[in-house]
Amino acid sequence: MAAAELMPGQRRFTPAAVGADLLLLVWFVFSLFPLLWLVLLSLKTSAEQTSTYFAFSPTLENFSTVLSDQGTRLTSVNFLSALVSSVLSCGGAVLVSLVIGIPAAYAAGRWRFRGSDDLMFTILSFRFAPELMVIVPLFVIYNQIGLFDTKLGLVWVLQLVTMPLVIWILRSYFEDLPEDLEQAALLDGYTRRRAFVMVALPLVRPGIAAAALLAFIFAWNSYIFPLILTGGTNGTITVAVARYLGGGGQAYYNLTAAAALIGALPPLVLALTIQRYLVRGLSFGAVKS
Amino acid sequence: MTTTTSEHRARQEPSPPEQSRLPAVPAWRRRLWPYFLAVPALAVTIFILYPFALSAWYTLLDYAARNTGSVSVVGLSNFQQVLTSATFWTAVRTTLVYAVVTTAVETVLGVGIALLLYRASRIGSVFEKVLILPLMIAPAIAGVLWRLMFNSQFGVLNHVLGLGSFDWLGSSTALFSVILVDVWIFTPFVAILVLAGVRSLPREPFEASAVDGASWFYMFRRLMLPMMWPYILVAVIFRFMDCLKIFDHVYVLTAGGPGTTTTTLQIAAFQNSIVFSNYSLGATYMFLLWALVFITARYLVSVLGKAQRRAAGAED
Numbered sequence: 129m130a131a132a133e134l135m136p137g138q139r140r141f142t143p144a145a146v147g148a149d150l151l152l153l154v155w156f157v158f159s160l161f162p163l164l165w166l167v168l169l170s171l172k173t174s175a176e177q178t179s180t181y182f183a184f185s186p187t188l189e190n191f192s193t194v195l196s197d198q199g200t201r202l203t204s205v206n207f208l209s210a211l212v213s214s215v216l217s218c219g220g221a222v223l224v225s226l227v228i229g230i231p232a233a234y235a236a237g238r239w240r241f242r243g244s245d246d247l248m249f250t251i252l253s254f255r256f257a258p259e260l261m262v263i264v265p266l267f268v269i270y271n272q273i274g275l276f277d278t279k280l281g282l283v284w285v286l287q288l289v290t291m292p293l294v295i296w297i298l299r300s301y302f303e304d305l306p307e308d309l310e311q312a313a314l315l316d317g318y319t320r321r322r323a324f325v326m327v328a329l330p331l332v333r334p335g336i337a338a339a340a341l342l343a344f345i346f347a348w349n350s351y352i353f354p355l356i357l358t359g360g361t362n363g364t365i366t367v368a369v370a371r372y373l374g375g376g377g378q379a380y381y382n383l384t385a386a387a388a389l390i391g392a393l394p395p396l397v398l399a400l401t402i403q404r405y406l407v408r409g410l411s412f413g414a415v416k417s
Numbered sequence: 418m419t420t421t422t423s424e425h426r427a428r429q430e431p432s433p434p435e436q437s438r439l440p441a442v443p444a445w446r447r448r449l450w451p452y453f454l455a456v457p458a459l460a461v462t463i464f465i466l467y468p469f470a471l472s473a474w475y476t477l478l479d480y481a482a483r484n485t486g487s488v489s490v491v492g493l494s495n496f497q498q499v500l501t502s503a504t505f506w507t508a509v510r511t512t513l514v515y516a517v518v519t520t521a522v523e524t525v526l527g528v529g530i531a532l533l534l535y536r537a538s539r540i541g542s543v544f545e546k547v548l549i550l551p552l553m554i555a556p557a558i559a560g561v562l563w564r565l566m567f568n569s570q571f572g573v574l575n576h577v578l579g580l581g582s583f584d585w586l587g588s589s590t591a592l593f594s595v596i597l598v599d600v601w602i603f604t605p606f607v608a609i610l611v612l613a614g615v616r617s618l619p620r621e622p623f624e625a626s627a628v629d630g631a632s633w634f635y636m637f638r639r640l641m642l643p644m645m646w647p648y649i650l651v652a653v654i655f656r657f658m659d660c661l662k663i664f665d666h667v668y669v670l671t672a673g674g675p676g677t678t679t680t681t682l683q684i685a686a687f688q689n690s691i692v693f694s695n696y697s698l699g700a701t702y703m704f705l706l707w708a709l710v711f712i713t714a715r716y717l718v719s720v721l722g723k724a725q726r727r728a729a730g731a732e733d
Contacts, residue, residue, distance in 0.1 A: 152534070163550060231455070352668075399552075
């Protein structure tokens with residue numbers, strides 16, 4: 129849309145325009161080359177992983193090896209279990225954030241009640257607080273009460289990632305919703321609760337979907353929480369991928385690349401589906417596009 | 418689509434007779450409704466604030482794994498120990514250098530990319546779709562990816578750039594390299610925020626000054642930059658705050674080394690509290706970092722407020 133419009137005073141196909149396109153090209157080579165390289169490396173055999181660069185005989189074997197017991201034996205990383213753990217704990221964390229966050233976002237977007245600003249800014253501050261400030265005491269507590277290395281413990285601590293996102297994004301959507309619709313519903317004899325559930329909620333459904341997916345992406349991508357608060361059984365995908373390069377013994381760069389690619393794919397796919405809502409989400413509702 | 422159907426359903430619902438006025442809900446119940454909605458979130462907030470408070474309490478103890486049985490209050494001696502240690506101030510310097518350089522580079526590049534993408538261009542509209550790809554990969558996984566590329570013997574970077582066996586993660590190059598990776602991941606963040614901002618600017622002032630024969634640079638300097646400034650600042654705030662507590666890709670790439678050349682404050686706290694199991698010392702590092710983040714946030718948000726008011730004036 130706006131991309132097709134020329135800036136005032138701008139003409140197509142001038143030397144400056146060509147130069148600008150070249151500059152863009154430089155950035156995108158820098159930006160996309162590592163991703164291309166990751167794909168190439170994940171298609172190499174163990175024999176070719178360090179001896180070749182761009183010419184080799186590609187194979188898809190690495191992906192099945194990474195997900196199998198054989199890969200676990202070779203690298204001592206149980207990738208499949210990490211994948212399952214990531215899906216369950218991140219999905220659970222987003223679900224909890226939605227159930228708790230949607231009503232709160234509605235309340236804060238619709239009314240200014242005593243303490244609402246304090247609550248909202250405290251929740252936002254979780255986004256900017258250094259993670260270890262929470263993790264160190266939780267590490268001690270989790271070890272005492274048996275939540276260490278559990279999915280429940282992860283769901284709980286991931287609220288720090290997902291909750292501020294869900295509440296702040298959805299608050300901005302509820303603020304944009306004209307109150308007249310709910311007023312009309314109230315005049316029709318709806319209770320407040322029914323006006324919220326049947327009128328307001330369906331109208332912000334795109335916002336809810338975007339917030340949920342973005343929260344899932346960030347939970348999936350988080351590293352420091354699962355690194356410290358999980359051990360061998362419930363470690364997530366980021367921890368697993370990083371462990372491929374950690375231990376001694378023979379290094380399997382091709383398997384590492386395949387694992388990294390599998391771990392990177394879900395966020396990439398999800399992000400492309402919500403691209404329209406991304407700016408608003410990433411800025412916590414501060415920039416609306 | 419779906420929203421219209423549900424609206425439709427809402428309208429078709431038979432309204433009870435004799436109730437065309439607002440239903441008679443007691444005023445106190447109406448006033449309590451938002452509190453009722455916010456209570457679960459408040460509960461979660463309190464549960465999260467509890468470890469925060471506990472962390473602050475740890476700074477006053479000598480709590481470590483070796484003496485869990487006999488923890489005692491030691492007052493401010495943790496702060497005294499940390500504030501007089503060279504390790505801490507090295508970490509502070511590393512963190513500040515990292516945050517300032519990274520934010521500056523990403524802002525300049527991000528604004529540049531946004532302006533280039535804003536121009537009408539075939540290539541631009543294709544590139545815009547893939548711009549966010551590095552941003553969406555987990556920074557830890559990006560760290561793994563770049564560690565593979567940085568490898569000095571068979572890494573692809575040295576091969577493509579013809580650098581022989583250049584050591585990207587050596588003691589004099591590691592900080593540069595982790596900043597480079599941050600730039601790779603997060604410049605798109607600045608770019609898409611600023612691009613959204615530029616697109617939302619009104620066109621009239623630009624058309625008016627183009628008619629007046631103003632140069633492109635004049636328009637950029639006098640019109641576009643002041644109006645874009647709030648968007649740039651939002652991006653700067655997010656990036657700078659995140660850089661102060663940077664951990665993920667740096668830890669994967671270097672674990673703070675070689676030596677302490679890339680030991681940022683959060684990595685130092687990680688080493689103290691998790692690796693050496695000295696919870697009190699780690700908590701003290703974190704408390705000081707938190708204070709730094711808090712003060713910076715207050716300052717940057719007030720700058721943002723001023724810029725927003727000025728931009729609103731510029732648009733009049």
